[in-house]
Amino acid sequence: MSETHDPARAGLLVIDDNGNFRFQDGLGARADVQERLKGLRGQLRTRRLFGVELDGVRYTVLGWRGADATLFLIHRGKREDTLLDFIGSVDFAYSILNHLVSSPYEGMTVVDHEAKVRFISPVHEGFFRLGTGEAAGKPVTEVIENTRLHEILRTGKAEIGRVQEMRGVTRVVSRIPIVEGGVVVGAIGQVMFKAPEQLQQLSLEVNRLRDEIAQYKRELTGLRTRSTGIEQIIGTSDAIRQLKADIAKVAPLDVPVLLIGESGTGKELVANAIHSLSARHGRPMVMVNSAALPASLAESELFGYEPGAFTGAERKGRKGKFESAHKSTLFLDEVGDMPLDLQVKLLRILQDGVFERVGGEQQRFSDFRLVSATNRDLGQMIQSEKFRLDLYYRISPVTLRLPPLRERLEDIPAIVQGFLAGLSSRNRNNVRFVDDKVYGYLQSLKWPGNVRQLLHEVERAAIFSDGTTIRVEDFRPSALPGMPSVAIPAPSAPPELAAAPGAAPGQAADMRSAVGTVEESLIRDALKRNDGNKKRAAEELGISRSYLYKRLRAIEAQG
Incomplete structure (x- = not known):
C-alpha cells in the first residue's frame, strides 16, 4: 500500500x-x-x-x-x-x-524539475506585470529574464547573494535547489525588496557607492602619483631653497599671491606649484595672459557672455575665465600689461567674486584663488598712473620674488642635466652628457632671458652636437646676448635704439633699421617653426610674450 x-x-x-x-x-x-x-x-x-x-x-x-x-x-x-x-x-x-509566499516584502519563484514555473508570489507577479497564475506551467526562461533557476536544477548547487538584472533593475537574489531522496525535484528563487521603486532606489544607491569608491581610488592613485610642482623647480641655491619654502607656506592659505620676476624665471611653474599644493588641486588651473587679451574681446574672455550678446556670439553663451576657475586657481599672467579700463572692471570680482556676463543682468559668483604674475615694475607703473594702486592691493597680499638666473648661477649644472634628460626622451636625442668646461662657460654669461634662454641655448647646442656630449664649441655665440654680434633685445629694451657715440645721425638710423630687419626675420622664422604658436616662439627667442606681441603689432603697422 x-x-x-x-x-x-x-x-x-x-x-x-x-x-x-x-x-x-x-x-x-x-x-x-x-x-x-x-x-x-x-x-x-x-x-x-x-x-x-x-x-x-x-x-x-x-x-x-x-x-x-x-x-x-x-x-x-x-x-x-x-x-x-x-x-x-x-x-x-x-x-x-502564508507570509513567505504572499508577503509584499519578498518575491518568490518556484520551478519544478523541468524548470517550469509552479508558483510566483503575488508581489513578483505584479513586478513582472503578470496576472494571477498566468506564468504557471511556462518555462522559467520565458518568464524571468537573466534567470539561472534552470542551471540550479542542472548543477544542484545553490547560488546565494548573486546580482541579477530584471526589467532594468539590479537585484540581489538567492537560488536554492530542492532535494527529495537525493534527487533535485525543483528550485526556489528569492529576491528581497519592499517595492520595485524602492529596489530601484537601492540599485541607484549601490551604483552611487560604486562611483564613490571609484572616485576614492582615483584620488588615492592621484595622491600617490601627483606631482606637487615644486620638484620641477630645479636648484639647490639659497635663493631657490627660500622660494620653495615660501611656496610650501603660502600654497595652503588660499590668499592671492603676486609673483614678481624677470621674463624666463619660471613664474608659470611657480603658479602651478602653488595650485598643486593647495586644496583646489582637484580642478585644473585656469590661465589668462593679460598681454594677449584682445581689447575688443577682453571682457567676454574674462567674464563670459550670454546668448546673443554680440554678433558672432555662440547660441548657448559661453563661460569666462573667472567662471571656469570656480573652485580652482586663476593664474593672471602678465598682469602689468593689462589696460587701465580693464583693471577697473576687475576690482569688484577680485573683492567679492561677483560678476555679470557680457549682455547679462544676472549676478554670478565664482570662488577662485588668484595668482598673478608680472615682469614689470608695478611700483613705477603706479607712480606713472599706468597701474591702479587699489588693484595692486587686491592682488598682492602675498608677494613672491623669483630670483633671476644670474643670482643663482650654481644651479645651472642641475638645470642643464634635468633638461637634457627630458629632451632625450622627447626628441630621441642621443646627447646625455655635458663637458665640464660648458658649465664654466655658461656661468660666465649674463642670461637676460634667464632659465628660458638657458634651456633654449642648451637645446640648440644639443642639436648641433655631433656626439653624446655637449661641448663649448656646440653653442652658437650669435644667439647669446653679450656676444660681438646682433643680440635679441631684452624685454626692457626701449623701442628705439639710441645712436652710438660718435656716429652720424644717418648711421644710427641705418643701425636701427638693420636691427629691426634682423629682429623681424628672427620672429617670423620662430613663428614658422612653431606653427604660429606665440608662446613657444617667445620661449625660443628668449623674450617675453608681451614684448613679442608689441613687436608683432609694430610689424603689422609697418605693413
Whole structure:
C-alpha cells in the first residue's frame, strides 16, 4: 500500500457545524482522532496548522473552516521532519508560511524539475506585470529574464547573494535547489525588496557607492602619483631653497599671491606649484595672459557672455575665465600689461567674486584663488598712473620674488642635466652628457632671458652636437646676448635704439633699421617653426610674450 493511502500515515475528516462526522478516511476514522480534531475546531479562527501526537507519533494537521463544515487533513511526517517541529512549536505557523509566499516584502519563484514555473508570489507577479497564475506551467526562461533557476536544477548547487538584472533593475537574489531522496525535484528563487521603486532606489544607491569608491581610488592613485610642482623647480641655491619654502607656506592659505620676476624665471611653474599644493588641486588651473587679451574681446574672455550678446556670439553663451576657475586657481599672467579700463572692471570680482556676463543682468559668483604674475615694475607703473594702486592691493597680499638666473648661477649644472634628460626622451636625442668646461662657460654669461634662454641655448647646442656630449664649441655665440654680434633685445629694451657715440645721425638710423630687419626675420622664422604658436616662439627667442606681441603689432603697422 502506498504512503498516501496508508491509514497509519494519513487521514481525512469532515465535521459539520452540528458536530456530526460527515466523512472520514484513514486516521480520520479513529474515534480518538475524531474527538481530538473536534476539539480543535474553535482554534481555526486564529490557526490552521497543528502538531498533534498519536500513539507516541507526531502528526501534522491542516484545517479549513467553511460555511457549514470543517475539513481536517492529517499527515504523518518523518521523524526528522523539521516542519512538524515548527508547526507543533509555533501557534501561528500557518501565518508565517502564508507570509513567505504572499508577503509584499519578498518575491518568490518556484520551478519544478523541468524548470517550469509552479508558483510566483503575488508581489513578483505584479513586478513582472503578470496576472494571477498566468506564468504557471511556462518555462522559467520565458518568464524571468537573466534567470539561472534552470542551471540550479542542472548543477544542484545553490547560488546565494548573486546580482541579477530584471526589467532594468539590479537585484540581489538567492537560488536554492530542492532535494527529495537525493534527487533535485525543483528550485526556489528569492529576491528581497519592499517595492520595485524602492529596489530601484537601492540599485541607484549601490551604483552611487560604486562611483564613490571609484572616485576614492582615483584620488588615492592621484595622491600617490601627483606631482606637487615644486620638484620641477630645479636648484639647490639659497635663493631657490627660500622660494620653495615660501611656496610650501603660502600654497595652503588660499590668499592671492603676486609673483614678481624677470621674463624666463619660471613664474608659470611657480603658479602651478602653488595650485598643486593647495586644496583646489582637484580642478585644473585656469590661465589668462593679460598681454594677449584682445581689447575688443577682453571682457567676454574674462567674464563670459550670454546668448546673443554680440554678433558672432555662440547660441548657448559661453563661460569666462573667472567662471571656469570656480573652485580652482586663476593664474593672471602678465598682469602689468593689462589696460587701465580693464583693471577697473576687475576690482569688484577680485573683492567679492561677483560678476555679470557680457549682455547679462544676472549676478554670478565664482570662488577662485588668484595668482598673478608680472615682469614689470608695478611700483613705477603706479607712480606713472599706468597701474591702479587699489588693484595692486587686491592682488598682492602675498608677494613672491623669483630670483633671476644670474643670482643663482650654481644651479645651472642641475638645470642643464634635468633638461637634457627630458629632451632625450622627447626628441630621441642621443646627447646625455655635458663637458665640464660648458658649465664654466655658461656661468660666465649674463642670461637676460634667464632659465628660458638657458634651456633654449642648451637645446640648440644639443642639436648641433655631433656626439653624446655637449661641448663649448656646440653653442652658437650669435644667439647669446653679450656676444660681438646682433643680440635679441631684452624685454626692457626701449623701442628705439639710441645712436652710438660718435656716429652720424644717418648711421644710427641705418643701425636701427638693420636691427629691426634682423629682429623681424628672427620672429617670423620662430613663428614658422612653431606653427604660429606665440608662446613657444617667445620661449625660443628668449623674450617675453608681451614684448613679442608689441613687436608683432609694430610689424603689422609697418605693413
